[in-house]
Amino acid sequence: MKAHALVLAGALACGAAAWAPPALAVMDPAQAQADVDAAMRAHAYTFCRAPHEPLSGDALALCPHASSIPDCSGYAAACAKMTTPPSWSLPSWWGMFALPPFLGVLFQVLMWLVVAALVLAILVPVVAAIVRYRRRDDAKAKKEEKPSAAAPERLAELVASSDEEALLARADELAARGEYGAALQLYLAAGLRALDKRGAVRIARDRTNGEYVRACADAQAKPALREIVREVDQVQFGGQPATREAASRAAQRAMAIVKAVPLAILVVLLPLVLGCSGAASLKPRVAGDDPAGGELLRDVLRAQGVTAKDLDSSLATMPLPAAGELTPAVIVDVEQTSIDDDTRAHLASWVDAGGVLVLAGSPTQWPKEFGASYAWATGPRKITARRLLARAVEAEPGEEDDGDDDSESAIYARTEEHGVLATDRGLKFKGPSENIAWFDDKTTYAAVVAYGKGRVLCMASDELLTNAGIAHPGNAAALVAILAATSRSDVRIADPEDGVSPPSTPIAALLRAGLGMGLLHAVPFILVLFVGAGTRLSRPRPSPPPRRRAFAEHVAAVGALYARTHNGAHALAAYARFADERLRARMPRGSTDVGGFLASRAGMPLDVSQRLWARAMQAKAGAPPLGDELSVLRELSVVYAAAMQQER
């Protein structure tokens, strides 16, 4: 050992060995506590005074620090509230009345049913009101566009502005008052409205009751609708009196139609509502109110002169370091950032290529290549950390420095830092590791593992990265001493969402977001919705009979033929004869001056009109073209149209 130190000292003195740059010379554990106090004052973090309640599981695990942190009575009180058993206790015989476990699930389902009912109770009136409002607008528009129609009757207005439930209720009222005729009408209207909503019929003002029955796509509702129509027709057109029995029969059938809500939709909707459960606290979170948060870590690192930023990318897509590249160290708290297999593999490759990684939390979540596993400390939960000052890279004797096979030596500060933890979890490694922090029983708490060209700084827990853990007196210094082992002044901190590789498909993204169950429920729901709406839209409608070719199309086609054959003279002659025949039919009896008639009707100068007409009449089929045929034809057609328009 002594010889090795001498060799190292000699190398330092004569420069025979290459030195890694003392990148973390700025990190000073002695200043760490002062930095923490300054950050607490500057940002007024509330995790001590008024932590976010109820405390999360992580924050609860950090409760042993609460009493040791100055001015942290709020956190301590919250911990006490959470950990103290209730002052009262149930008598021993109470166990007789303990509920079976399945009742919990049952009550949960009932709870969600109540929630769903509440949502529906809110939504249904809103949607109904919107629909009613729109229908009222439609009815108003129809009324405005056809003022000659008969004045809308009271019932018609009611039918136009109410949904089926309201119509049923109104019909019941009328029946109770003895107005059976009106009640029958409303029962029919309610049935039709319900069927229209389901897409089984399409309500239109030109449709007869018989057409509704024949077109009803709901086979189960068809007989009931037929019965109602029969009752209504007998009263309305058959002159028979409306009786209570008839109204009662119609009411039963209308009720059967209206209340037949598609159960399939409910069946699909319910699990959708139940499947998309999620707990959300009503109290909004504020930065720095969580004892298990990470705000202090960033503040302390920055105060230490380290560039600490969020990773802002996925751990699985970090570019591999190039040879000799000094990439930032990446801190990953696997308790907060879950990493998947792809990410684990990429992290191993990244470190192998020269990256420096800080892993905190459960080693079972780390890449297995690093060979770490849990070990448990037996003594007090105090750790001692040593600060790395520099690493010396010694060249092998007699060889040039190629940077590959050189051995390294670490130089640590003489002073050691001491921290207190809430956990007794330590680490052990399959391969060689370099202890950075350890419990009093020498169980490793933090260590550096060399892997390929890079290093991994492993920490058995993440509490030194949390607000409460850092705020505990002495822990900040221990943390700074541990992180000095990264030999980096640039650090990236992974966010919780950085641990998973980017989804390859949108569906994979939804599944990862925990919406898989919701998606599964949404698919049949959409299918049902699609079928429900699609059935209505896809119902065959009578297609209009094929029309004959429009006259305008015929003229255009013939004109195109003339143009292709360069026979404008024929076109002009034909059009002139057509116009001549039509115009003479409208000219005053005895008049023969077509040009003058055109001029008077089209409002154009007489000489121009006569010249145009004379030219048109000169045109003969087969005559050699003069070149002006199409322009004359176009001009004549405009004048002719103007004259005929005037005639009308």
Added chain:
Amino acid sequence: MDPSQFQQTFERIKQQMARVIVGQEQLVDGVLVGALAKGHILVEGAPGLGKTLVARTLAVVSGCAFKRIQFTPDLMPSDITGSSVYSRETGKFTFVPGPIFAQLLLADEINRAPAKTQSALLEAMQDHQVTVDGTSRPLPAPFVVVATQNPVESQGTYPLPEAQLDRFLFKLTVDDPPPEVERTIVRHHADGFDPTDLSALQAATSPQEIAAMQQHAQGVRVDDAVVTYVVEMVRRTRDDKAIELGASPRASIALVRAAQVIAASEGRTFVTPDDVKPMVAPVLRHRVMLHPDAQLQGITADERIDEIVKAVPVPRLAA
């Protein structure tokens, strides 16, 4: 006659006719409804679609006296109505009735005769009597004219004048049958069916019963709302811009009468708008004259009528 008896007889006639007529249900229904509504029926369609066969079958099934007149360009009115012939034995003119003196008259290819000859039917169709040499002679009851005509675009045809057209309750159009129906028709003939020999058919009713059915149909109740509905549709044909000449009040009457038969055929004693609607096109299509510009644009009477039907709201909520 009670409603159920009417319904049963109606169905019986249809069943008998269906033994001969394949795939022309609408034509059969139309002719039958027209006859029971005391109307005359004009059937238009290309040759060979079974128009004549329908009329002959109806005559056999109904037991009515049947006569057929083949209209030709040289046909004279007296060839239809009959004429007074001088008898040398008695020294007097004796009236020899023409073929019009029948209960079911088939006027085949009516538009091949000129307007003068066509008009010989006017009095008979309207007043059910014929006046020859100043003497009016009643026609037997029931009296139904089933006229067939080829489309007016065919060569050698004379369009029927409006007054003549208005006398027809219905104008039914016959289209080419779909392939499967045509196969059935051919198979029917290949199996020995002879359209000239309808002796296998049985009379499903009698002229007296037909007359009774006509009387019954006229007694079917028509509510004011239905009358308003009918009148509104007919009036709209007069306001339609694409229609130069709309339908007359006779069309409204015809529409109601046809609807009454439809209602009676379903065993009802009252007419609903559902009975009216399918009768609108057959009643109106020959009574409206399209504007020439609309014709040039390819608009048809049926299309305009369809639009009108869609535009008129069905009577509802009249409580």
